[in-house]
Amino acid sequence: MLSLLIFIPIVVAIAIVLMGDKHAGKAYGLALLASLFVFAFALFVGIKFDPSLNQFQFVEQVNWITQFNIQYHLGIDGISYPLILLTSLLTPIVVVTSRTSPKQKYHQYLASFLIMEGLMIGVFCALDGFLFYLFWESMLIPMFIIIGLWGGNNRVYATVKFFLYTFLGSVFMLIALIYLYFKTGGYSISDFHSVPLSMREQLLIFLAFLFAFAVKIPMWPVHTWLPDAHVEAPTGGSVILAAILLKMGGYGFLRFSLPIAPDASAYLSSFMIALSLVAIIYIGLVAIAQTDMKKLIAYSSISHMGFVTLGAFVFFNIGTQTASSETMSLALTGAMIQMISHGLISAALFLCVGVMYDRLHTRLISGYRGVVNSMPKFATLMVFFVLANAAVPGTSGFVGEFTIILASFRMNLWVAFFAAITLIIGASYSLWLIKRVIFGKPLNERISGMQEMTVIEALPLVTLAFLVLSLGLWPAPLVEIMSTSIENLVNHITFSKL
Amino acid sequence: MYELSLIALITPLVGGLLAGLIGSKVNKSFTHWITTLGIFISFSISCWILVEVFLNPSLFLNQNIYEWMSIAGFNFKAGILIDHLTVSMMAVVTFISLMVHIYSIGYMHDDPGYHRFFCYISLFTFAMLLLVMSNNLLQLFFGWEGVGLMSYLLIGFWYKKESAIQANFKAFIVNRVGDMGLLLGIAVIFSIIGSLDYQTIFNSSTELVKAKISITNGYSVSAITLACLLLFFGAMGKSAQMPLHVWLPDSMEGPTPISALIHAATMVTAGVYMVARMSPLFELSSVALSVVLIVGATTALCAGLLGIVMCDIKRIIAYSTISQLGYMMVAAGVSAYSASVFHLMTHAFFKSLLFLAAGSVIIALHHEQDIRKMGGLKQYMPITYLAALIGSLSLIGFPGFAGFFSKDALIEAVAHSSTVGSEFAYYCVLIGVFVTALYTFRFLFMVFHGQTRFKGGEQIKESSWVILIPLILLSIPSILIAWPTFGVLVFGDFFSDSIRQISSYELFGFEYQSPLSFLIHSFSGPVIYLSVIGIFAAWVGYIKKPELPYKISNQFTTIHRVLVNKFYFDHFYENVIAKNTAKLGSAFWKFGDIKIIDDFLVNGTAIRIQKLSTITKKMQTGYIYHYALMMVIGLSLLLAWVIIKS
8 A cells, every 4th residue: 555655656757757748738637646646545545544553554564685684664653644644735736836837847847746755655654764764865866856957046056055965964864774773683663663772872873863854854053955945946846845855854853763762862852952942043033034935934944843843852851850741742742733734834835935936036025015916815825824834823833833832831931931932933024024025005016917826826725724724723633643653652762771 | 502602602703704705706785794693693692691691690601612632631622611701701792893893884885895804803703702702721822812813914904004014013923922921821820730721720720829830940939920920921912011012002003993893892801801710810829919910000000191192093092991901900900800800891882982983083084083183073073972972981980980880999999909019009090090081081172172173174074874873882881881780790799600709898898789879989089089180181281271281291391202202112112122133033144044054164164175175186187207206205205214113
């Protein structure tokens, strides 16, 4: 089952590439069909998925490279499934919206996204460390191509920066994986979880993984590749980058760092919390100063991802208080919800910027004012997503931050206080953006002449708005999918490996 | 009754959504009928439940609607709590909302955003009901931010006006500062009790008293005090208490009906409501009560002073609202929660009446809001004048009017209180009474009396009936509402199921008999005389000797300047806080991100590697004789080293 999820998009992508340049329409139809099929299939997997089972499901396990005991080992649990669903949801959205901006080598553009989809699902499914690494690294290639070929003027700098950053991070992860291979005699992630490790080993492994995940999420101070990459990437690239690629870092913390090195995680938690708070406040302030819409959203993404890392580490001992397993569940669930929610909201915001960019070909805030006058429907949706970005209750943006702030307070007053400042900073950069772009008198004739969204542009935004709203009003189903896996993770972390 | 109250909650939502989604495709009358109908149903049900409650005082409902989320045994739910406080609030909110809906049919008639307007005010009503009907803090927070959001959208309703979108941005951010306090207050309670349900919280409030929360190593405060202070900080934002009041005068940029509904009667009182709702907790922290008292008293007096120097008709009423909210907080601070809530209710009636009357004037004068350009409107708009007069008399606490009972009761309570700070508060509210009378009658005299100071007086007409009917309907409770309810609500035990009630004798220092005896009793206190002096002062200054105020302001220039600049709060926030935050963000970005991280660390590393490689590159010349020379030099050095070493 899971193999199909991974390989259908890849196979279709190859077919599209082979079809060649001439059949843009057919390529589009095929890509859309394939991505929708994968989404339907992912939903079907979800129906079959039993959230109450305390184990990996849909497991596929085949020996692959026997000399090194590398296995083709797939499986999902409540932590990976929501991310897979998110991936399979956003790919058709990207495919649909790609139609409005015809590009050179359109079929290859589509194929890159489909390949990305397969590889990203692979990352979330892999239960073998080597396989995980393979997916993780090969994912860089299509993204590299997407930004490098269809990107903006300064795309070469951005792609090289993006590639070097993430690649450098991953190298350390590879070293950690090889060390763990020697320790356990294989690459099975479950074995990694259970192998006892000394504090020294744990610390080194934790740091090695940290390099890879911190770059990906990204955490301050290794975050500067993201705004550049976003600014240069085409709309679809930004959507996938913000919505899913960043989540790999968060997923990595939950799947590798915490369970493999629980004692090191606890030992370094204050450090991680400090970095998270820097991301939330410092980066939030930086976002206020931005003049480019995409950069603003990129910085706001980093700030929001700060909540993910905060949620992942906040429950460890600060001072004298000891974490209750309930607080741990609260914080980790919050981190997961924040990831899903940010995936939806940031994707929508980048699509919104794309809609405006397609009309006026500028991303500068100063190039806009009073868009609501000519595009009232679009303005309504954009205001909605911006409010969700500012974590207004009733939208999914609120759920994760609320949960994490509650959990933080159970551990430490000040951590919660600094995290809660995001209520002000987040509202400031979000609402100031729409004040300058959406509201006001039209800046010039080009603004008053902007065409209202087409159906193709509106459909993805409406879908995302519906999801953001439903998740905000009723997060219980999502929480239920994750609860057993998170409980399991919490139980695992609370046992020392020493 | 659960189903009924659910319907009362939902109908404004449905009406608002229909108006917003399909209203513009149908027509205007569909929009105002569907939304007004929604509110009317909600209002009728509220009244029905209110009557039921009066007939059967033990009626009580606490039921969850659905589970929002449940993590590791922590349950977050949406639910309805119907008790005497809720049902009174429901009745007030839906009544004012209904009046404003009807009024807006006339007021917004020619506005291109007609459908949007009705959609927003109905959704606002839904959010407000969500807030007051909640049985837990999470849903309260939903409603709390929901009303803030609708207020944001309505202040910026005329989005082409630069001042409007500046005002709504400011309102949202200032409110968010308060909301941060509220959220942290909720987090304090959750961290100790592990639940956000009111009933659970109140039942285990002793745990909050016992628990300590460490601020720094070795220093900790009691959880109850911290929780109450943080909750009150939230209330300060919403209920515009100083120093978080700055957004409310600016919010007057929105259409006048919403000023009446949101920024006078309902949303801004949410803070007062929340303090009353949380009274079982506030009662346990004397520190928090004193803070409430002192902040409230300061606000009551200072905002009133600002009301005297404002020239915009709506801003005068806005400062008056801030001042009256201060009065409500004062009452809460001396534990007279029922008096606080009662003043909230009477204020809702007479203040929305005043706002709607002001709106009637504004629309008659084609959106002129400067009272210096009004005057003598009494003869042109008799019904509006009468409404404004009734509202004003009720506001200053003229004996017999609704505002008299509520304000006098709370001043009595302050006089008999022994809470720390109550003496200071007593003087504040007493001077406040004089100030209130002064600015109210200054407004009334300058708008309706004296000479006309505008052009084209003949064309000024009384507003249409759809505007006047709400004025008339609001005038009635502004005069009479206290007579049947005062005794039961303030001195009786009507609110005892929801508000921590202290015996009225303990609070007020005398036995209550009847409204009439209360009225007679009040003549022995200073309050009535102070308001009479206030009216007299206004009469002298604005009818008898109109040049006097100028003389005074010229005499006391410094005081006048401080007042006209609104105590420099806006100045401070804009020039010190907002500007420096933006500068800080810019500095972090340009210096931290670009200079240090990008230029020095990231690109710097790349450049250094490049430089290093240019140096090493030079050795790779490709000429054999260069390499041969290198080899010879290398060999000789090696040889030399071996020889020297041996």
